[in-house]
Amino acid sequence: MTLLVTxxxxxxxxxxxxxxxxDSSMKLGILSWMFWGASLMxxxxxxxxxxxxxxxxxxxxxxxxxNDLFLGLSxxxxxxIIWIVILLIWDPKDVIKAKLLKKxxx
Amino acid sequence: xxxxxxxxxxxxVATIAQKVIKKKxxxxxxxxxxxxxxxxxxxxxxxxKLGWLNKLLWGGSALxxxxxxxxxxxxxxxxxxxxxxxxxxxxxxxxxxxxxxVCMAAIVTVVWIGMLLVAKSLEKRALKxxxxxx
Numbered sequence: 001m002t003l004l005v006t007x008x009x010x011x012x013x014x015x016x017x018x019x020x021x022x023d024s025s026m027k028l029g030i031l032s033w034m035f036w037g038a039s040l041m042x043x044x045x046x047x048x049x050x051x052x053x054x055x056x057x058x059x060x061x062x063x064x065x066x067n068d069l070f071l072g073l074s075x076x077x078x079x080x081i082i083w084i085v086i087l088l089i090w091d092p093k094d095v096i097k098a099k100l101l102k103k104x105x106x
Numbered sequence: 107x108x109x110x111x112x113x114x115x116x117x118x119v120a121t122i123a124q125k126v127i128k129k130k131x132x133x134x135x136x137x138x139x140x141x142x143x144x145x146x147x148x149x150x151x152x153x154x155k156l157g158w159l160n161k162l163l164w165g166g167s168a169l170x171x172x173x174x175x176x177x178x179x180x181x182x183x184x185x186x187x188x189x190x191x192x193x194x195x196x197x198x199x200x201x202x203x204x205x206x207x208v209c210m211a212a213i214v215t216v217v218w219i220g221m222l223l224v225a226k227s228l229e230k231r232a233l234k235x236x237x238x239x240x
Contacts, residue, residue, distance in 0.1 A: 006169070033162055034165025036162060036165075036166075037167070037169070037214060038165060040166060040213050041113065041210040044209045048209075071176055074176070075173065078169065079169060082168065
């Protein structure tokens with residue numbers, strides 16, 4: 001479930017990133033890379049688990065599924081926080097800079 | 107248990123390599139192609155392409171590290187990895203790093219190499235489509 005949530009997040013952010021091109025001021029690429037990297041790593045995790053427990057992997061208990069979904073959503077939330085922090089520090093549209101340094105005409 | 111440490115280590119090495127290559131590329135200068143319509147086209151430098159790998163590795167291992175915190179395998183106090191406290195668990199952890207961890211780093215690298223090949227062919231196609239390259 002965590003893998004599934006991350007893959008959906010990766011696909012959605014990539015589609016939005018593509019639609020917004022060539023405007024990359026929202027730095028959506030960072031979010032996209034993060035989700036794809038995690039998806040690939042969790043894919044390996046899933047393959048190892050499948051090799052260990054077999055077809056049972058596809059019929060998880062409801063409690064495990066709910067916990068994995070909770071984890072997946074938490075991962076998405078963490079990635080969004082990382083992205084927002086990077087975006088605000090990078091400040092590609094100079095929004096923060098403009099807030100901190102107010103321009104005044106003489 | 108600590109499989110994310112393997113791609114994270116690769117990320118550290120790749121980040122250092124990217125910095126070194128970027129410096130070298132700056133010294134060497136930009137190789138641009140001028141088309142007949144007067145526009146200049148620059149190929150994506152390798153350091154930027156290495157940046158793709160870095161973002162995949164750093165992003166993936168950061169989110170995976172969070173999963174390990176979630177499962178109580180990484181703790182904010184010494185020895186930070188719960189499995190490191192017990193020799194039997196430590197052996198299992200090292201085995202997991204050697205199998206799942208290495209596979210994670212490998213799959214990300216293989217996907218990145220695939221992206222390099224696709225990018226190269228797209229660049230070639232785009233250059234061919236330019237109005238008579240000078």
